[in-house]
Amino acid sequence: MKILVVEDEPDLAEVLVEALEEERYLVDLARDGEKADEMMGMNEYDAVVLDWTIPAPDGLELLRTWRKGGVETPVLMLTGRSRLEDRVGGLDTGADDYLTKPFSLAELLARVRTLLRRRDRSLNAMEAGDLKMDRPARKVIVAGREVVLSPKEFAILEYLLTRVDEVVTRTELAEHAWDDSFDAMSNVIDVTVYRLRKKIDGGNPLRLLHTLKGVGYSLKSQRA
Numbered sequence: 001m002k003i004l005v006v007e008d009e010p011d012l013a014e015v016l017v018e019a020l021e022e023e024r025y026l027v028d029l030a031r032d033g034e035k036a037d038e039m040m041g042m043n044e045y046d047a048v049v050l051d052w053t054i055p056a057p058d059g060l061e062l063l064r065t066w067r068k069g070g071v072e073t074p075v076l077m078l079t080g081r082s083r084l085e086d087r088v089g090g091l092d093t094g095a096d097d098y099l100t101k102p103f104s105l106a107e108l109l110a111r112v113r114t115l116l117r118r119r120d121r122s123l124n125a126m127e128a129g130d131l132k133m134d135r136p137a138r139k140v141i142v143a144g145r146e147v148v149l150s151p152k153e154f155a156i157l158e159y160l161l162t163r164v165d166e167v168v169t170r171t172e173l174a175e176h177a178w179d180d181s182f183d184a185m186s187n188v189i190d191v192t193v194y195r196l197r198k199k200i201d202g203g204n205p206l207r208l209l210h211t212l213k214g215v216g217y218s219l220k221s222q223r224a
Contacts (some may be wrong), residue, residue, distance in 0.1 A: 002045050002046055003026070004030065004043070004049070005027055008053075026178070033061065040066065044176065048073055048074070051079065059084070063075055063093050067094035075097075076096065076098075079098070079100060099117060115197060128221050129220065153192060155191050156176075156193065159217075165220060170189050170190075170217075172216070177189075192216055194209070208223055
């Protein structure tokens, strides 16, 4: 899952990114409202951790713009403002949750997990053929046996499972499983998909994961 962190305080930004990455989320970082708005327009995020007092546009203005534009991505607002009217204002603007500084990382991570579960409970357990993924438990079962995936393999499979029987391009996989520093000329996607296929298809002549040369990849609902 991909999360956008919008925080201008360097030390806190580093701590947030590191904590979320340790939970195996893919994280992009923006240090001001202008960059955050640009990144939101270029990528699809599963959640946003948004600081209120960032360089213009500030978090509240940015959130108001996103909601007016139809962006429904769950947003956890961070702020040092503890007054009730401030919290109400943030929630009324469109924030899904509100966390006052200082806060514990354990609480922040718990709130992020809650937002992601609330976002779409139907995606917590996904399957294709004899493959099942338990997202909260980070487990993948193929034909009754658990397979261990690397974080990138898991991220790719996770996205493919949201697009079963559809064709997914390399660009789409790059946007959902890598950050904005990804080298489009690299063959890392092909290598990662190859390793993923070996784990979920193995020597089975009937495959779930197919490559469409020059187009992209497709995860089938049944082996073929």
